[in-house]
Amino acid sequence: MRKSRGYDPVGMMEENRKREEEKKIKEKEKELAKEQKVQDRQKKKEEQEQKRMEKEEERQKKRDERERVLVEKRREQKTRECKAGCGGKCRIGADWMGCEYCDVFWMCPSCYCIPCNKGKMTKHERKCQKCTK
Numbered sequence: 495m496r497k498s499r500g501y502d503p504v505g506m507m508e509e510n511r512k513r514e515e516e517k518k519i520k521e522k523e524k525e526l527a528k529e530q531k532v533q534d535r536q537k538k539k540e541e542q543e544q545k546r547m548e549k550e551e552e553r554q555k556k557r558d559e560r561e562r563v564l565v566e567k568r569r570e571q572k573t574r575e576c577k578a579g580c581g582g583k584c585r586i587g588a589d590w591m592g593c594e595y596c597d598v599f600w601m602c603p604s605c606y607c608i609p610c611n612k613g614k615m616t617k618h619e620r621k622c623q624k625c626t627k
Contacts, residue, residue, distance in 0.1 A: 573598045578605030578614065591615060595622035 576582040582602040589603035599618045605611050 574600055576600060576602040576605055577618075578602070578608070578611045580605050593619055593622055595619065595626050 574583055577599050578601050591601045591606045593599035601611055
């Protein structure tokens with residue numbers, strides 16, 4: 495059998511006060527934990543946003559580089575066209591005639607054989623020669 499304890503109002507009040515204090519401490523800890531979670535989530539979102547922005551900047555740089563290369567390639571192809579008007583493209587052959595000064599003015603072998611086109615090439619070379627002096 496259990497012995498009955500005596501009625502001690504002061505002890506009961508003390509126990510009740512301790513329980514209330516423990517409850518308050520646990521509630522504060524819960525609130526702090528919630529705040530910490532919110533801060534952690536916010537920090538994680540910011541980090542993810544930062545990474546996303548960095549990736550987007552990197553992608554944009556790659557796009558710009560690709561665009562620049564494409565423009566450069568088109569410009570290079572344009573410079574290698576026959577300037578006599580036949581529309582032929584330079585295929586790096588020994589027969590193609592080009593300006594010695596600017597490397598922009600090119601003529602295909604069939605167009606260069608025509609006397610008026612030889613005159614165009616000569617005029618262009620004279621112009622380039624004056625510009626380089």
